[in-house]
Amino acid sequence: MFDLNIKSLMIGFLALCLYNINAQELKMATTTSTDNTGLLDVLAPAFKKDTGIELKWVSVGTGNALKLGENCDVDVLLVHSPKAEEKYIQKGFGIDRKPVMYNDFVIIGNRRYSKLFSGKNLKEAFNTIKKDKIKFVSRGDKSGTNDREIALWKETEGNLPEKEKWYIQSGQGMLATINITDEQNAITLSDRGTYIKYLSTLKGKKPLVILVEGDDALKNFYSIIPINPKKCKNVNYKDAVLFSDWITSTKGQNIIKDFKINNYKLFTPNAKD
Numbered sequence: 001m002f003d004l005n006i007k008s009l010m011i012g013f014l015a016l017c018l019y020n021i022n023a024q025e026l027k028m029a030t031t032t033s034t035d036n037t038g039l040l041d042v043l044a045p046a047f048k049k050d051t052g053i054e055l056k057w058v059s060v061g062t063g064n065a066l067k068l069g070e071n072c073d074v075d076v077l078l079v080h081s082p083k084a085e086e087k088y089i090q091k092g093f094g095i096d097r098k099p100v101m102y103n104d105f106v107i108i109g110n111r112r113y114s115k116l117f118s119g120k121n122l123k124e125a126f127n128t129i130k131k132d133k134i135k136f137v138s139r140g141d142k143s144g145t146n147d148r149e150i151a152l153w154k155e156t157e158g159n160l161p162e163k164e165k166w167y168i169q170s171g172q173g174m175l176a177t178i179n180i181t182d183e184q185n186a187i188t189l190s191d192r193g194t195y196i197k198y199l200s201t202l203k204g205k206k207p208l209v210i211l212v213e214g215d216d217a218l219k220n221f222y223s224i225i226p227i228n229p230k231k232c233k234n235v236n237y238k239d240a241v242l243f244s245d246w247i248t249s250t251k252g253q254n255i256i257k258d259f260k261i262n263n264y265k266l267f268t269p270n271a272k273d
Contacts, residue, residue, distance in 0.1 A: 026239045028057040029068040030078040031144055032173035034222070035059030037193040037266055039259055046255055047246055053239050059173070061143025069093055069225070072232035076240035077225040078247075080191075081144035085223055094225035096241065098248050101256050101267040102221045105148060107212040108178070108195055109134075109187035117211040125212045126156040133166045135186035139177050140169025144220075149189045152217065182208055191220050193266040200261050221270070224248065247271075 034040055035057065044055040058068065062081040068074045070093050077094065079085060088094050107117075107125055113134070117125055129136050139146040153160045161167045168184065170177045174194040181188040190198075192213075199207055212218075224247055226240035246252050248271035256269045 024051075024053040024239060026053050026055050026076065026236055026243055027074040028055060028076045028078060028243075029065035029074040030057050030059055031062055031065065031080055031222075032059045032175070033080070033145070033191045033194045034078055036173065036175045037197045037259075037261070039193075039256070039267065042259055043247065043252070043255060046251075047243060050246065050251070051239075051242060053242065055243065061139065061141040061146060061173075063142030063147075066093070069227045070231075072227065072235060075227055075236040076243055077227070078222060079144060079225065080220055080222040081147045082221055082223070084144070084147060085225065088225070092228055093231055095228045096244060097223050097225045098244055099270050100222045100224050100247055101253075101269045101271075102219060103192045103267050104213070105145070105189055105218040105220050106192050106195055106210045107187060108190055108208045109181065109211050110185045111206065111209045112185070113187065113211055114209060120212060122152065122212060122215040122217060123156040126153060129187060130157055130161060130164075133164070135166050135168060135184050136161075137168045137170055137177055137181040137184060137186050137188040138162075139174065140171050141173070143173075145174060145189060145191060148220070152189070155217070178208065187211065196261050196264045196266055199264075222267075 030040065040057060048054050062079040062084060065077050065079050066084060066088050069077050078100065085097060089097055116128065120128060138149055150160055168186065170180050174190055175198060177188055178190055178194065178198045224244045226237055226244055227235045229235050229237040253269035253271050256267050259266055
């Protein structure tokens with residue numbers, strides 16, 4: 001009986017070792033907005049339950065996420081800067097890019113600016129910020145949000161006011177940038193998802209409010225991009241494709257559709273559009 005128990009324990013120990021050796025792990029670089037909102041905390045366990053693969057991620061600006069892929073440090077990207085992504089694909093670093101979801105950007109700021117921006121369109125809003133020298137907090141971190149903000153300044157005002165004293169670059173993620181905007185009684189551009197997450201953290205404090213929204217130029221699209229195995233020979237391309245297929249499947253898209261904070265819907269799935 002003693003020998004049998006020892007044998008059973010050894011078999012169990014060996015099985016555990018083999019499980020750990022064979023445990024699958026997928027490394028992803030993504031944006032702060034997918035992390036800050038808590039979406040990945042819902043997607044990751046569902047993906048593991050369906051596939052046995054553990055999703056691990058680092059959240060950075062899209063520019064840095066693309067760089068991590070270029071350096072072969074991750075297997076897959078979930079990012080939201082279409083022009084930068086297209087250049088990335090053209091260079092051969094990523095393949096099989098697929099749309100996943102979208103939300104939108106909003107211009108938010110101290111509520112004292114509500115009347116000043118009431119009824120203004122996007123161009124008028126940026127013109128007002130520049131003319132009145134209202135403090136504006138930029139991410140300044142080469143993220144997808146920062147790319148969109150820079151493009152909006154150039155489209156509406158012709159150039160980026162980066163040398164102006166009222167233009168502040170945080171160099172941080174979206175939630176941190178929103179908090180700095182609050183402290184500075186300023187204005188910033190945020191994705192709606194992270195703004196909703198920010199609202200859930202206030203604990204009775206008066207929030208920053210949406211000043212401008214709804215313009216087509218404020219739409220914010222996310223894509224999934226597996227890293228090209230021809231560029232990175234050790235990339236886990238098989239599982240990257242599996243995750244790409246899963247997040248764009250009916251199961252993954254329904255999880256995104258149903259994800260809410262305080263009954264606010266954060267993302268709209270668009271893999272099938």
